[in-house]
Amino acid sequence: MSDPVAQPANAIDALQQGGVIVYPTEAVFGLGCDPDNQAAVEKLLAIKQRPVEKGLILIADNYGQLLKYVDDAKIPMDKRADIFSQWPGAITWVMPAAKETPKWLTGQFDSIAVRVTNHPTVKALCQQFGKPMVSTSxxxxxxxxxxxxxxxxxxxxxxxxxxxxxxxGGNSQPSVIKDAMTGKVFRG
Known part of the structure; x- marks a missing residue:
């Protein structure tokens, strides 16, 4: 088994230097990078051969890490219980994006897909990095x-x-993706 202290530190160095990492998620391995580094996101999209217009998911240790990217004020109180009762976990919620959230994350949308994970390795990475990571399969x-x-x-x-x-993480399917405002399921 690898040393849990040394390995995330190397991954953190890679993230801080604008690199792309492969890391385990709840069900599949993911590609990740610094969501605030446009060059890193463009590198990830090029590796994956994914168009920027499709938008990306951010994965975090806690909701506080996501507040910079989410327009929290637009989420009605009656929706919050459903959202927060399913976190941490393998539920990705599509929420209204903050005005400052870069288009390299939201793509053609005015929303952002976000998840608070319960995967211990990802939690540790986000804690040490001090913010969420981009998360795509x-x-x-x-x-x-x-x-x-x-x-x-x-x-x-x-x-x-x-x-x-x-x-x-032991899940058999990638995270469910739901619209936080309507409950519509994009991926079940």
Missing amino acids: ANLTGQPTVMSITHAKSEFADRVDFYVDEPL
């Missing part, structure tokens, strides 16, 4: 998801700056 767009570090390394090789070799 570690695969080329339209290709099968990556379920192992070995597969990730064969898929991405040195295009990724660091591989976090820790276990997946």
Whole structure:
């Protein structure tokens, strides 16, 4: 088993330097980077071959880390109980984006997809990084998801700056994606 202290520090160094990392999520391996670094996000999108217009998910240790990106005032009180009762967990909520949230994160939308995770490795990464990370499945767009570090390394090789070799969270499906305002399910 890898040293849990040394490995996130290397991943954090990669994130702080504008790199892209592969890391475990609740169900699949993800590609991540600093959401505030446009060059890092563009690198991630190029690796994944994903158009910027589709928008991205942010994953965080706690809701406070997401407040910079979410227009919290637009979320009605009656919706909050549903949202917060399902976090931390594998539920991604699409929320109104803050005006300052960059288009390289929201794409063509005025909303942002966010998740507060319960995966211990991701929580530790976000705690040490001090903010959320971009979270998108570690695969080329339209290709099968990556379920192992070995597969990730064969898929991405040195295009990724660091591989976090820790276990997946044990879920059989990627996170459910729901609209926080309407409850509409985008991915079940």
